Amino acid sequence: MTTQPKRRPPEPVQVIKQRRDGVLRAMVEGVPYVQFLGIQFERRGDELTAVLPFSETLIGNPILPALHGGATAAFLEVTAIITLSWGLIWEDMESGALDVTQLDQDHLPRLPKTIDFTVDYLRSGLPRDAYARARINRSGRRYASVHVEGWQDKRAKLFAQATGHFVMPQRE
Helix, strand or coil: CCCCCCCCCCCCHHHHHHHHHHHHHHHHHCCHHHHHHCCEEEEECCEEEEEECCCHHHEEECCCCEECHHHHHHHHHHHHHHHHHHHHHHHHHHHCCCCHHHCCCCCCCCCCEEEEEEEEECCCCCCCCEEEEEEEEEECCCEEEEEEEEECCCCCCEEEEEEEEEECCCCC
8 A cells, every 4th residue: 555645735825815916016016117107016816907097297298188108108018028027927936936935126037128019009098097918929938929908997998009029038
């Protein structure tokens, strides 16, 4: 008769949630430009939604008023980069390859680097909160392709979308 190795009991859901939220918070807080724009991320499982809270400093055309095109593009690009990084960290975090207790501002994985990023401005961004989600079309060891959609009040009514290509960081 062979004895089965003892399995570790599963971690409590709260511990897993706190670990994931802590890793995401460290990753987002590690990028000063994200802090400057005030971009936040909401997490549901492995899916991220970026939130750009409205601020008067984001207005580019005060006559309309409309969000500045550069702020819109930066918001979509940050969403793509953080989503790509989250996908990499998620795999390592869930497999145990990443020691999340050591993850802080000084020990973050490197971020993907933008090759090109094309934004389609579909309508003026209104003076209110904006949301974005990125869909990774392809992510390999060296290259990734991402599509990002941005909306405000209604998800089906996009105000901007973008496609980007990125050089992925070397994995250790």
